[in-house]
Amino acid sequence: PVRFNALDADPRWQVIWAERGTFEADDASPKPKSYVLEMFPYPSGRIHMGHVRNYTMGDVLARYRRMTGHEVLHPMGWDAFGMPAENAAMEKGVHPGAWTRANIADMRTQLKRLGFALDWSRELATCEPDYYGQEQALFLDLFAHGLVYRKESAVNWDPVDHTVLANEQVIDGRGWRSGALVERRKLSQWFLRITDFADDLLAGLGDLDQWPAKVRTMQENWIGKSRGLKFRFDISDPLPGHETLEVFTTRPDTIFGASFAAIAADHPIAQALAANDPALVDFIAACKRTGTAAAEVETAEKLGFDTGLRVVHPFDPDWTLPLFVANFVLMEYGTGAVFGVPAHDQRDLDFARKYQLPVTRVVAASADLADAPVGDEADSAPGVLVQSRFLDGMTVEAGKAEVIARAEASCWGEGTTVWRLRDWGVSRQRYWGTPIPIVHCDACGVVPVPTEQLPVVLPEDVTFDVPGNPLDRHPTWKHVDCPACGAPARRETDTLDTFVDSSWYFIRFASQPDDKPFDKAVAEQWLPVGQYIGGVEHAILHLLYARFWTRALNRIGRLDVAEPFAGLFTQGMVTHETYSRTVEERTETGEVLTVPKWLSPDDIERRDEGVFETATGLAVTVGRVEKMSKSKKNTIDPGPIVDQYGADAVRWFMLSDSPPERDLPWSEAGIEGAWRLVQRVWRLTEPGAAGDGAAPKLERLRHRTIQGIADDIDALQFNKAVAKLFSFVAALEKAPAGPDRARAAETLILLVAPMVPHLAEEAWARLGRDGLVADAAWPAVDPAMLVDDQVTIAVQVNGKLRDTLTAAKDADKGALEAMAMASEKVIRVLDGATPRKIVVVPGRLVNIVA
Ligand code: ANZ
Ligand code: ZN
Numbered sequence: 001p002v003r004f005n006a007l008d009a010d011p012r013w014q015v016i017w018a019e020r021g022t023f024e025a026d027d028a029s030p031k032p033k034s035y036v037l038e039m040f041p042y043p044s045g046r047i048h049m050g051h052v053r054n055y056t057m058g059d060v061l062a063r064y065r066r067m068t069g070h071e072v073l074h075p076m077g078w079d080a081f082g083m084p085a086e087n088a089a090m091e092k093g094v095h096p097g098a099w100t101r102a103n104i105a106d107m108r109t110q111l112k113r114l115g116f117a118l119d120w121s122r123e124l125a126t127c128e129p130d131y132y133g134q135e136q137a138l139f140l141d142l143f144a145h146g147l148v149y150r151k152e153s154a155v156n157w158d159p160v161d162h163t164v165l166a167n168e169q170v171i172d173g174r175g176w177r178s179g180a181l182v183e184r185r186k187l188s189q190w191f192l193r194i195t196d197f198a199d200d201l202l203a204g205l206g207d208l209d210q211w212p213a214k215v216r217t218m219q220e221n222w223i224g225k226s227r228g229l230k231f232r233f234d235i236s237d238p239l240p241g242h243e244t245l246e247v248f249t250t251r252p253d254t255i256f257g258a259s260f261a262a263i264a265a266d267h268p269i270a271q272a273l274a275a276n277d278p279a280l281v282d283f284i285a286a287c288k289r290t291g292t293a294a295a296e297v298e299t300a301e302k303l304g305f306d307t308g309l310r311v312v313h314p315f316d317p318d319w320t321l322p323l324f325v326a327n328f329v330l331m332e333y334g335t336g337a338v339f340g341v342p343a344h345d346q347r348d349l350d351f352a353r354k355y356q357l358p359v360t361r362v363v364a365a366s367a368d369l370a371d372a373p374v375g376d377e378a379d380s381a382p383g384v385l386v387q388s389r390f391l392d393g394m395t396v397e398a399g400k401a402e403v404i405a406r407a408e409a410s411c412w413g414e415g416t417t418v419w420r421l422r423d424w425g426v427s428r429q430r431y432w433g434t435p436i437p438i439v440h441c442d443a444c445g446v447v448p449v450p451t452e453q454l455p456v457v458l459p460e461d462v463t464f465d466v467p468g469n470p471l472d473r474h475p476t477w478k479h480v481d482c483p484a485c486g487a488p489a490r491r492e493t494d495t496l497d498t499f500v501d502s503s504w505y506f507i508r509f510a511s512q513p514d515d516k517p518f519d520k521a522v523a524e525q526w527l528p529v530g531q532y533i534g535g536v537e538h539a540i541l542h543l544l545y546a547r548f549w550t551r552a553l554n555r556i557g558r559l560d561v562a563e564p565f566a567g568l569f570t571q572g573m574v575t576h577e578t579y580s581r582t583v584e585e586r587t588e589t590g591e592v593l594t595v596p597k598w599l600s601p602d603d604i605e606r607r608d609e610g611v612f613e614t615a616t617g618l619a620v621t622v623g624r625v626e627k628m629s630k631s632k633k634n635t636i637d638p639g640p641i642v643d644q645y646g647a648d649a650v651r652w653f654m655l656s657d658s659p660p661e662r663d664l665p666w667s668e669a670g671i672e673g674a675w676r677l678v679q680r681v682w683r684l685t686e687p688g689a690a691g692d693g694a695a696p697k698l699e700r701l702r703h704r705t706i707q708g709i710a711d712d713i714d715a716l717q718f719n720k721a722v723a724k725l726f727s728f729v730a731a732l733e734k735a736p737a738g739p740d741r742a743r744a745a746e747t748l749i750l751l752v753a754p755m756v757p758h759l760a761e762e763a764w765a766r767l768g769r770d771g772l773v774a775d776a777a778w779p780a781v782d783p784a785m786l787v788d789d790q791v792t793i794a795v796q797v798n799g800k801l802r803d804t805l806t807a808a809k810d811a812d813k814g815a816l817e818a819m820a821m822a823s824e825k826v827i828r829v830l831d832g833a834t835p836r837k838i839v840v841v842p843g844r845l846v847n848i849v850a
Contacts, residue, residue, distance in 0.1 A: 003679055003682070004646075004678055004679055004682035004759055004762065006645070006646020006647065006648060006649070006678070006758060006759075007643075007646060009646075009758050009759070009761075009762045010113070010115060010646055010647050010648075010758045011113075013115065013757070013758045013761045013762070014112060014113075014115055014758075016761075016772070017115075017117070017772075017774065018120070020772075021121070022117070022772060022774050022775065023062075023072075023074065023117040023118055023119050023120075023774075024119050024121050025071060025072060025073040025074070025075075025119050025122070025526075026071055027511075027522050027525065027526075029071035031069060031070055031071040032069070032070050032071070033070065033071050033072075033073065033525055033526055034062075034065040034070035034071065034072045034073070034530050035072075035073045035074075035506075035510070035526045035527065035528070035529045035530045035531075036058050036061050036062040036065065036072060036073070036074045036529075036530060036531050036533075037058065037073075037074070037075065037506055037509070037529045037531070037532050037533070037565075038054050038055050038057075038058040038076075038532075038533045038534060039054070039532070039533070039534030039535065039538060039542070040076065040077045040078060040079050040502070040505060041078065041079065041107065042078075042079050042080075042082060042084070043078045043079075043080055043100055043103040043104045043107055043125075044084060044103060045103040045106060045107070046106070046107070046110070046637065047107050047110040047111060047638055047639075048574075048628065048635060048637075048638070049574035049628055049635070049636055049638055049654075049666060050535070050573060050574050050628070051111075051638075052114065052574075052638050052650060052651075052654055053571060053574050053654045053664060054533060054534060054535070054571055055111070055114070055116055056114070056116075056651045056654040056655060057533055057569070057571060057654075057655070057660055057716065057718060058074065058116075058531070058533045059074070059116045059117055059118075059651075059754070060655065060713060060718060060754040060755055061531055061533075061713060061716070061754075062074035062117050062754075063117050063753065063754035063757060063774065064710075064713045064754040064778070066117070066774065066775075067750070067753065067754070067776060067777060067778040068710075068777075068778045069777070072117075073119065073122075073509065073510065073526050074116075074117055074118055074119060075118065075119050075122040075123070075509040076111065076116070076118045076119075076120065076123055077122075077123050077124040077125060077126075077505060077509065078100075078104050078107075078123075078124070078125040078126065078127075079126055079498065079501060079502050079505070080100050080104065080125040080126045080127035080128075080501075081126055081127050081132075081432050081433045081434065081495075081498045081501055082432065082433070082498045083166065083169075083430070083432075085097075085099050085100050085432045086430060086431060086432050086464065089464040090464045093464075095460070095462075096431065096432040097127065097432075097458075097460065100125075100127055100432075101125075101127075104125060108123075110638070110639060113639075113642055113647060114638075114642065114647045114650070114651065115647045115648075115651075115757055115758055117757070117774065122509050122512060124505065124508060124509070124512070126434075126498070126501035126502070126505065127432070129455040129457050130455075130514070131501075131505075131508065132434040132435075132455060132501070133454050133455025133456075133457075134455075134508065134516065134517035134518075135434050135496070135500065135501065135504070135517070136434065136435070136436075136437040136449070136454050136455055136456060137451060137454055137516070137517055138504065138517050138553070138558075139434075139436070139437060139496070139500075140437055140448045140449070140451065140454075141556055141558070142192065142552055142556065143448055144448070145555070145556045146193070147192060147193045147196070147552050147555075147556070148190060148191070148192055148193070149190075149191055149193065150188055150189065150190055150191070150446065151188070151189065151191060152186045152187070152188055152189075153186065153187065153188075153189045153191075153332065153425060154184045154185065154186055154187075154330075154332065155184075155185055155186075155187050155189070155429075156169070156170050156182045156183075156184070156185075157182065157183045157184070157185035158175035158177075158178050158180055158182060158183075158467070159180055159181075159182075159183055160175065160178035160179075160180035161175060161177060161178045161180070161467035161468070162467060162468055163429065163467045163468045163469070164185075164187070164428075164429040164469075165182060166428070170182050173289075173290070173300060177467070178467075181289055182289070183288050183289050184287075184288045184289070184290060185288075187427075187429075189425050189426075189427035189494070190425070190426050190427045190436060190494065190496075191423040191424060191425050191426065192423065192424040192426055192548070192552075193423055194421065194422075194423055194424045194544075194545075194548045195419060195421055195422065195423050197548055197551050197552070198223055198225070198419045198421050199225075200551060201219070201223055201421075201544065201547055201548060201551070202220060202223045202225055204547065204562065204563055205219055205220055207563065208563065208566075208568070210566060210567035210568065211565075211567070211568040212568065212569070212570055212661075214536075214539075215536070215539040215543070215568060215570060218539050218540050219539070219540060219543065219544055221420075222420065222421065222540050222544060223419060223420065223421045223544075224418075224419060224420025224421060225417065225418075225419055225420075226250050226417075226418055226420075227250075227400060227404070227415060227416070227417060227418065228248060228249060228250045228252075228334075228415070228416050228417075228418040229248070229249055229252040229400075229403065229404050229407060229413050229414070229415055229416070230246060230247070230248050230334075230335060230413055230414055230416055231246070231247060231249075231252075231314060231407050231412055231413025231414075232244040232245065232246050232247075232412055232413065233245045233246075233247065233261060233311035233312060233313075233314065233321075233339070234311065234312040235309055235310070235311055235312075235323070236309075236310045236311065236312050236320050237309060237310065238309075239269065239272055239273070239309070241272070242268070242269050242272065245261060245263070245269065245311055245323065245337055246335045246337060247261065247334070247335055247337045247338050247339055248333075248334030248335045248337070248338070248416075248418075249338065249339065250418060251341065251344065251345075251396075251400070252399075252400050252403035252404055252407070252413075253362075253363075253385060253388075253391065253394075253396050253397075253399030253400045253402075253403060254341040254343075254344050254362050254363065255313075255314070255315065255339070255388075255403055256315070256360070256362050256387060256388040256389060256391065257341040257342075257343050257344060257360045257361065257362035257363075257387075257388075258313065258321055258339040258340065258341055259321065259340060259341070259342055259348075259352060259357045259358045259359070259360065260321050260322050260323070260324055260339070260340045260348075260351075260352070260355075260357050261311045261321050261322070261323045261324070261337065261338065261339045261340065262304065262323070262324045262325070262326035262328075262329050262337065262338050262339075262340055262351075263323065263324070263325055263326070263329060263336060263337045263338075264325075264326075264329040264330055264331040264336040264337070265283075265284040265287035265288065265325055265327065265331075266284075266331035266336065267325070267329075267331060267336045267337060269307075269309075269323075270284060270307075270325045273307055273325075279305075280305055280307075280325065283303070283305040283325060284325070286303065286327070287303065287325070287327040290327050290328075300327065300328070302326065302327065302328055302347060302350045302351040302354060303326065303327040304324040304325065304326045304327075304351060304354070304355055305324060305325040305326075306322055306323075306324055306355075307322075307323045307324065307325060309322075309323040310322055310323060311323055311339075314407070314412055314413070315389070315406075321339065322357075324351075324355070326351065328347045328351070334418075340352065340357075341362070342357065342358075342359040342360075342374070342378065343359050343360055343361045343362060343363075343374045343378060343379060344361075344362070344363055344378050344379055344380055345378050345380070346377070346378040346380075348378070349374070349376070349377075349378040353376075359374050360387060361374055361379070361386065361387065362385055362386060362387055362388050363379065363381070363382075363383045363384070363385060363386065363396060364383050364384060364386045365381065365383045365384075366383070366384060367384055367386060367392075367393060369386075370386035370387055382395070382396050383395075383396065385399045390402075391403070424497075424499075424545065424548070425497075426496050426497040426499075426500055427494040427495075427496075427497075428494060428495050428496065428497055429468075429469045429472075429493075429494055430469060430495055431458070431462055431464075431469060431470040431471055431495065432458075432495070433495030433496055433497070433498060434495055434496040434500065434501065435456040435457075435458060435471070435491070435492070435495055435496075436492040436494050436495060436496060437449040437454060437455075437456045437492075438491075438492040439480055439482055439483055439489045439490065439491055439492070440489060440490045440491075440492065441482035441484065441485060441487060441489040441490075442487070442489070443482070443485050443487055444482055444484040444485055444489075447482055447483050447484045447489070448483075449483060450483050453483065456491070458471075459471070459474055459476075459477045461474075462474060469493055469494075471491075471493040471495070472493045477491065478490050478491040478493055479491075499541060499542060499545045500545070500549075502542055502545075502546070503542075503545045503546045503548070503549035504517070504546070504549050504550075504553070506527075506529055506532075506546070506564060506565075507523050507527065507550075507553075507559065507564075510522065510523040510525075510526035510527055511523040511526075517558075518559075520558060520559060520560070523559060523561075524559065524560055524561060527559075527561045527564065528561055528562075528563055528564055528565055528566045529564060529565045529566065529567075530566055530567055531566075531567040531568075531569065531716075532565040532567065532568050532569070533568075533569045533570075533571060534569075534570065534571070535570060535571065535573075536570040539570060543565070543568070546564050546565070547563065547564060547565075549564075550562070550563065550564040569660070569661070569716050570661065571660050571661060572658065572659075572660065572661050572662040572663040572664060573627045573628070573663050573664070574627075574628055574654075574663070574664050574665075574666055575625045575626055575627055575628065575663045575664065575665045575666065576601065576625065576626070576628050576634040576635070576636060576665065576666045577601075577622055577623065577624075577625050577634065577665075578598065578622075578623035578624060578625075578626055578632045578633075578634045579598070579599040579600075579601065579603075579604050579611065579620050579621070579622060579623065579633075579634070580596035580597060580598050580599060580620065580621050580623055581596070581597050581599060581613060581618055581619070581620055581621065582594045582595065582596055582597070582621070583595060583596075583597045596621075596623075598631070598632050598633040598634070599613055599620060599633060600633045600634075600635075601634065601636065603615065604620050625663075625665050627663070628666070636666050638650060641671060645671055645672075645674070645675045646675075646678070646758070647758060648678050648755075648756035648757070648758050648759045649671060649674040649675040649677075649678050649756075650671065650674070651755060651756060652674035652677060652678065652722065652755060652756055653670050653671045653673070653674035655718040655719060655721070655722055655755055656670070656673075656674060656718075656719055656722045657670050657719065658719060659717070659719050660716055660717070660718055660719065677725075677726070677729070678756060678759055680729055680733070681729060681748060681749075681752055681756070681759060681763070682759060682762075682763065684729060684732050684733065684745055684748060685745050685746075685748060685749055685763040685766070685767070686766070687766065687767060687768075688737070689745070690735070690736055690737035690738075690741060691732070691733050691734040691735050691736060691741075692734075692736060693734030693735065693736065694734070694736070698731060698732075698735050698740045698741065698744050699740050699743070699744075699785065700785050701727075701728065701731055701744075702728075702740075702743065702744045702747050703781050703782055703785035703786060704785070704786060705724055705725070705727075705728045705747075705751065706747060706751065706778075706779050706780075706781050707781045707786055708720075708721075708724045709721045709724055709725065709751050710778065710781075712724065713754065718755075721755075722755070725748075725751065725752065728744075728748060728751070729748070731744075732744050732745065732748060746767065747779050749763045749764055749767070749773060750773065750776060750778065750779050751779070753773045753774065753776070757773070757774060760773045761773050761774065764776070788809070789808060789809050790806050790807070790808065790809065791806070791807060791808075791809045791843050791844075792804050792805070792806060793805045793806075793807050793816060793819075793820075793843075793844065793845060793846060794844065794845040794846070795820045795823055795825075795826060795845070795846050795848075796845060796846070796847040796848065797826060797829045797830065797847075797848045797850060798848070798849060798850055799847060802823070802825045802826055802829055803820075803823045803824075803825040803826060805819050805820065805823065805846075807819060809843060811842070812842065813840040813842060816840050816842065816846050817838050817840055817846060819846075820838070820840075820846040820848065821835075821838075821848075826848065829850075830848070830850055833850050834850075835848045835849060835850050836849050836850065837849040
């Protein structure tokens, strides 16, 4: 028999789908609507296996939903702004726009070769003015409603490159390009009021029952609602105007473990003291050199300056604590002042060890462990309070409540609800992003760009030869007349965080008019997204921002949708073995280190004696199976694999070997197995093909397979669906010619159509069917055929199980009694005795009383 020729068939069907607009979603369709979405890719230049797996899963669902009578929206676009394009501009001298658009063109071609059922008519790229201009309109609408504001906030400043760095550009406290120690600087920046929605974002998680529990927990922790206490220490020898020190804590229960108090370098008390203390001035300058990222503050060396002042313990007038200025206390958070409890907070412990302050345990697993020593790790585990006077024996939670109650009763503090969530800082001092549509005028202040002047388009003629924001140094772009008074004014040169772009793209997919961001009624027909699929790396920020943005649009009356994504699925990664050889490397200081040199799977060969580098013949170490990554060189490019095996085999492999939420190890054997399955299905669906075995239950199996695969796809259990197909294929291979076999072969084509659509179309056409299998209906199931008509009957002798029988479900008492008495095992046990009585419960059991 002739093989299925994917290289011939794939492009042919792809052209037919495109020409017919098969996958274009119709807003006006009367069918029930189904919105299937995979997280849109960043156009880095290459489609990788992770994309292939992600989009294949979404594609199976989208195609299946079409077959079950839904009008499906399954769009694709590009998350096209961001740093890598600017890095390419700096490194290779290409314009970020040219680089991005070329990458999009390449990746679109690569995606199309996989035959995804995408509505390309709705394709969008966030870097084009028709998208970001509408984003600017939304931003201004939020601004008009008070959900956008400007405030001073700290950024990472590279003193050599004279540029603001994103947190991920700060490596070990140094600028990624210059290597200079990063400083903390204050800049006026734009913020979105996500904290206004904190309660609602938290409460909404409770309704997201089609989200993974772990993602909901991650969001809950990120929002971080807890109870805290703000209270005032008396300063024992106060400065004029500073009689008390207000601190904030989320652990008031640990108050008897306090051994110091500390304030931020920017705290008014530190500033006041610095006026007469040059050493403190120097110390404050040193503090500013610690970056702003949370991780940075955690890991940077803890530095303190003893002010000589002391604060009085709120529960003991004779107990005073030293007051330090410390680099790990941030002015932006709480009150910019803390009390330190070394035994139970890592930063405080590091600090206390360095400055020889007492470490007192006040929480222990149980009361008798009050003396358990504290090593180098602070103990944040729950337990009971110890060495804490009136709190002794209480739980942490009870202790918190008790201290808050006493503070409030004596008026030295107030309980507060505290959120970990901060307002969302969206200003980026970069070129390749959405320009913030604001003008700064000396007379009028902050002036929004009038809607009719949108979009504010990025200038094309920019340079990347020097560090900093090209928009800032562009000769003309930022000089505009004030929209309010006409005087010369300056454009805002910050651009928006790219997470803003991805916070509403799914709405724009649903409705894409030219003159506004989206049409409310049309968007609401599609939303929420029924099934969203993507990587767990976006479990927090992207999903939280999109949930916030949807609520913000709701509040300003633009969209009546509560949650953007009804169902969420986070897929596992595609992994591969790693290969390396150790090489010697000389460091700057002349030291010789042995380091792994990672090798690509293309550069190695397997022989009986082991694995070797092809070029050198040297032995290669086969390392752990890890996520495919450029740095470990263990990637497999989907392009050549599709060339060799065709799109369907690749798609099938992506679905088969692992549950979709788990990692999928790439293997040659796996892709070959998928290819063989493609060929087996092709042979089976050849008109007139037949096996020579017996297949009495084929019709029953057919119905059960249809139902089983439908259930599996609905539950996104694609590997289970493939396993069921395997059994069905095996049964069909034995089935003799006849109407049952013909019907089963046709069903097989329909069942595989969502997974291997090119093969299915080709086989469908070969059967002489009209129309596309993509437009065909999912095969019907006869529920009667799913009911098992066989039951298992327990056979007991004197109440003891001796045998089990398979009988027809409706077999009567006489038939069951006869079958039981004929059982070899029963005959042996009875050993010739005549039963005194036989009890038969039809459908269940036969008990023989001897
Ligand atoms: C005493 C204490 C004891 C604390 C203990 C923690 C553990 P989260 O939970 O992240 O909100 N803190 C308060 N303001 C701060 C600031 N401006 N800069 C740095 N740290 C600050 O953190 C709240 C805790 O962080 C607060 O509770 C405070 O330390 C510290 F076993 O107070 B805690
Ligand atoms: Zn003005």
